[in-house]
Amino acid sequence: MNTTTGKVAILWRGDAEAREKATANNNRFFRVFEELASLGIAAEPAVYSEEMTEDIRAQLLNVDGVLVWVDPIHDGRDRTALNALLCDVASRGPWVSAHPDVISKMGVKEVLYRTRHFGWGTDTYLYSSMDDFSNEFPDRLSRDGPRVLKQNRGNGGLGVWRVEISPSTVGAPSRVRVLHARKGSVPEEMPLSEFIARCEPFLDSGGCIVDQPFQPRLADGMIRCYMGADRVVGYGHQFIKALMPPPPKGPDSVSAQPGPRIMHAATAEAFQDLRNQMEREWTPQLMALLNIDVKSLPVIWDADFLYGPRTEAGKDTFVLCEINVSSVFAIPDQAPAAIARLVAERLRQKVTT
Known part of the structure; x- marks a missing residue:
């Protein structure tokens, strides 16, 4: 088995009690912990809140890397304090994914305007x-x-x-x-x-x-294309209800709820055109436009697509409606292993630089 030495922290938002009780097995990221352990990488929980900033800073300065899952806005709080903390930690040695500077480029709606000339663009x-x-x-x-x-x-x-x-x-x-x-x-x-x-x-x-x-084809669902750095690691197809008028029984009725997100492997035949465009065209274009190299891309991020108008030949086109970087979860079954492999690569790169 190919193993990699190193230690990483997995960070998510919670309170003091959650921080005290957190283990590798009692949270939604347990598969990521398992895959990291299978490669010989030690991983520890780092439950975050603004009130515990200094304790968390000390913890993060004692690891080689930090994987972060924190939404931009949650219960009235944003990431301002966390981003400052992560930038400080990254400046002292540990790598951070996703780094706040990368989030500010990729994980904002402005990117839809800046990339409107890409194949995924529209009249923006x-x-x-x-x-x-x-x-x-x-x-x-x-x-x-x-x-x-x-x-x-x-x-x-x-x-x-x-x-x-x-x-x-x-x-x-x-x-x-x-x-x-x-x-x-x-x-x-x-x-x-x-x-x-x-x-x-x-x-x-x-x-x-x-x-x-x-997009008139909203009813055909949204495709979430999950990326591990510059490679597709899976998809989620969901019949969403956002921006669609609620049914007669109201917004809380069963028929108003979104369908389940059906996960697919990166090799799923239905999405190979999208995969080719993401890996060969759109992600390289995005990296060049935003001045982001492969080593700085998040170890997990996603691009949400709606179906655009079909071509004259009847093929689907895809319109980007959002890029998610800050807190990408749930993820396909194949994604935790891909995350672990990318973490291992970054730990090896850290040793050699």
């Missing part, structure tokens, strides 16, 4: 000020039909809206129908000016809003 715009948004969006909505707006940072559908002109509007789009992507949301009708004003906080402090066309 970016608003960086209220003037831009209020002046440009109404005309675009009137001309192009339903749009999907996304704040730059978020997870779980937070700050993602489907916006379309209300059927009651005649002429200029004075009223809109808005559906938030958060679970349990229902369509709202309101003056367009009110919705624009509601978006102002997302443009504060250097924020932005990304604007894409609504």
Whole structure:
């Protein structure tokens, strides 16, 4: 058996009690712990909260690498303090995946605008000020039909809206129908000016809003393409319900719930066109555009795709709707072993540099 020496920490959010009781076996990452152990890599839990920052800093400075699973926003808290901690730790020797600097490039909605010329792109715009948004969006909505707006940072559908002109509007789009992507949301009708004003906080402090066309094939499901650095490690296909009007029985009914995410291996025949494009074209283009090398790519990340219009030959196309970097879970069965292999590679690289 090919083994690698080294020690890593697996970090996720929790409280002091969870930190005290955490073991390699009593959390959702147990398969990752098992695969690391099979390669001779010691791994330890590192449960994080802002109140325990100094204890966690001391722990992380005593390992060779850190694998991080923490959402951008959780129960009103963001990653500001954690990112500062991880940058400090990385500057002192341990490698961090995903590094906050990489997250700031890949794991934001702005990347949809910056990569709009890739094969996964679509008719995408970016608003960086209220003037831009209020002046440009109404005309675009009137001309192009339903749009999907996304704040730059978020997870779980937070700050993602489907916006379309209300059927009651005649002429200029004075009223809109808005559906938030958060679970349990229902369509709202309101003056367009009110919705624009509601978006102002997302443009504060250097924020932005990304604007894409609504994809008519949303009902065909979303494909989550899981990546280990620059290689596909699996897929998840799910019939999602976000941005689709709830059924007559309401947003909490059984029929309003998303279907299960069906996992597939990287070799799944149905997704080989997507695999080829991700590995041979789109990921290399992304790395070049964002100035990220292979060693800096996250050991696990994903790209979420919706089906775009079919080609004249009837083949599927794919439209990128999000890249997830901060906390990619659940993952396909094959992913923990791929993560462990990548960790082993990075530990060997650390020894030789």
